[in-house]
Amino acid sequence: MAVDFYHGHGSPFSWRVWLALEAKAIPYNLKVLSFQNEETRKPEVKAINPRGQVPTLVDGGFAVWESLAILEYLDERFASGAKLYPGDAGNRARVRRLIAETEAYLYREGISPIVDELFWSGDKGPNPERVAKAREKLAAELQYFAAELKGKFLGGDTLTAADCVLAPLIQYCKRITFRKPETKLDELIPPALRDYNQRIEALAYFDKTYPPHWR
Amino acid sequence: MAVDFYHGHGSPFSWRVWLALEAKAIPYNLKVLSFQNEETRKPEVKAINPRGQVPTLVDGGFAVWESLAILEYLDERFASGAKLYPGDAGNRARVRRLIAETEAYLYREGISPIVDELFWSGDKGPNPERVAKAREKLAAELQYFAAELKGKFLGGDTLTAADCVLAPLIQYCKRITFRKPETKLDELIPPALRDYNQRIEALAYFDKTYPPHWR
Numbered sequence: 001m002a003v004d005f006y007h008g009h010g011s012p013f014s015w016r017v018w019l020a021l022e023a024k025a026i027p028y029n030l031k032v033l034s035f036q037n038e039e040t041r042k043p044e045v046k047a048i049n050p051r052g053q054v055p056t057l058v059d060g061g062f063a064v065w066e067s068l069a070i071l072e073y074l075d076e077r078f079a080s081g082a083k084l085y086p087g088d089a090g091n092r093a094r095v096r097r098l099i100a101e102t103e104a105y106l107y108r109e110g111i112s113p114i115v116d117e118l119f120w121s122g123d124k125g126p127n128p129e130r131v132a133k134a135r136e137k138l139a140a141e142l143q144y145f146a147a148e149l150k151g152k153f154l155g156g157d158t159l160t161a162a163d164c165v166l167a168p169l170i171q172y173c174k175r176i177t178f179r180k181p182e183t184k185l186d187e188l189i190p191p192a193l194r195d196y197n198q199r200i201e202a203l204a205y206f207d208k209t210y211p212p213h214w215r
Numbered sequence: 216m217a218v219d220f221y222h223g224h225g226s227p228f229s230w231r232v233w234l235a236l237e238a239k240a241i242p243y244n245l246k247v248l249s250f251q252n253e254e255t256r257k258p259e260v261k262a263i264n265p266r267g268q269v270p271t272l273v274d275g276g277f278a279v280w281e282s283l284a285i286l287e288y289l290d291e292r293f294a295s296g297a298k299l300y301p302g303d304a305g306n307r308a309r310v311r312r313l314i315a316e317t318e319a320y321l322y323r324e325g326i327s328p329i330v331d332e333l334f335w336s337g338d339k340g341p342n343p344e345r346v347a348k349a350r351e352k353l354a355a356e357l358q359y360f361a362a363e364l365k366g367k368f369l370g371g372d373t374l375t376a377a378d379c380v381l382a383p384l385i386q387y388c389k390r391i392t393f394r395k396p397e398t399k400l401d402e403l404i405p406p407a408l409r410d411y412n413q414r415i416e417a418l419a420y421f422d423k424t425y426p427p428h429w430r
Contacts, residue, residue: 051316062305062308064305064308064309064312065312066311066312066315066316066319067315068311068315069308069309069311069312069314069315070308072307072308072311073304073305073307073308073311076304076307076308077304089288089291089292090277090279090288092287092288092291093277093279093284093285093287093288093291094279094284096281096283096284096287096288097279097280097281097284099284100281100282100283100284101266101281104281
């Protein structure tokens with residue numbers, strides 16, 4: 001039986017779940033909710049996830065939300081396709097450590113303040129010091145993750161949950177650069193991560209997960 | 216063989232690992248690093264964890280950091296004591312969802328901005344609007360988690376990883392109230408969570424994990 005996957009195009013949190021569903025070849029019903037129309041806040045969505053957010057997954061009546069809980073759930077519940085947390089306790093701990101670091105440092109201290117300032121600072125406009133500091137942090141983190149590559153991907157030659165989390169954020173850096181070329185965030189991506197990103201984009205299922213409004 | 220546990224007193228991130236080590240009855244060498252003396256930044260610590268942070272765990276030469284990766288590792292690696300992520304994929308997903316929500320909403324949108332403003336706003340002083348908004352969010356999240364209790368703890372009648380994450384943050388609310396009584400954060404804790412906190416404090420090992428400088 002297919003799972004229901006509530007998704008919002010362009011959310012890096014929701015995108016990671018879509019990549020995981022595809023990597024694991026899990027049948028799913030894609031339910032796209034529009035952020036613009038505030039569809040995640042609709043009563044029928046909040047009846048499933050009281051926080052009114054994507055991603056949300058429903059599997060035979062059981063609902064789970066928060067993207068990292070969903071990734072772990074999919075890997076435990078479905079044996080098909082890629083193993084998102086492969087290997088022994090040590091290997092699995094490394095994948096989870098990389099995920100935590102991607103969220104805490106690359107995203108929250110790097111990308112997120114830049115997005116805040118450039119897109120959400122309102123009339124007062126962006127704070128250039130905060131942008132510069134976050135850009136420096138982002139550069140250092142991109143170098144850190146380039147050094148963590150093991151073979152084709154972060155966990156080895158097959159896709160893991162760590163890639164499902166990192167890959168949408170590299171796309172996000174490219175998207176920010178497209179919208180705000182002066183940020184030149186794409187120039188911060190080291191060669192090893194550029195190659196990595198090409199391997200991600202070459203995955204058979206990547207293209208269909210790409211946000212349509214970003215094309 | 217005992218694991219090495221690098222800890223900083225008062226860090227809610229590190230505290231969760233200590234509670235997990237005790238709940239699972241895992242032998243450990245406690246290595247306390249002083250934040251005040253910047254001991255986490257010492258070269259011998261950064262040789263183990265390049266981020267120079269606690270908690271860090273070393274198990275037979277294998278180092279893992281980021282508290283949530285450590286909690287998962289301990290539960291996979293050691294069969295003793297409490298099962299931190301018990302039950303089937305659905306139950307485990309619920310524990311992980313509660314952890315993600317504790318971090319994202321109760322901590323980062325509730326406690327963290329309050330601490331920022333009251334302790335780190337420097338000469339300009341705290342922004343009362345930001346404090347008030349965060350306090351309101353914290354109140355709503357405390358109600359949310361009170362409603363998520365299942366029996367004695369969050370996951371049922373035994374301690375899970377979700378409790379290891381939530382319990383230090385309830386202590387943190389109490390500590391902030393002690394340092395800044397005008398915040399009255401302790402008044403936001405609903406009766407069900409007060410009772411829960413008493414059960415946590417009654418755990419045989421709780422007392423020794425309490426930050427000595429908070430007494």
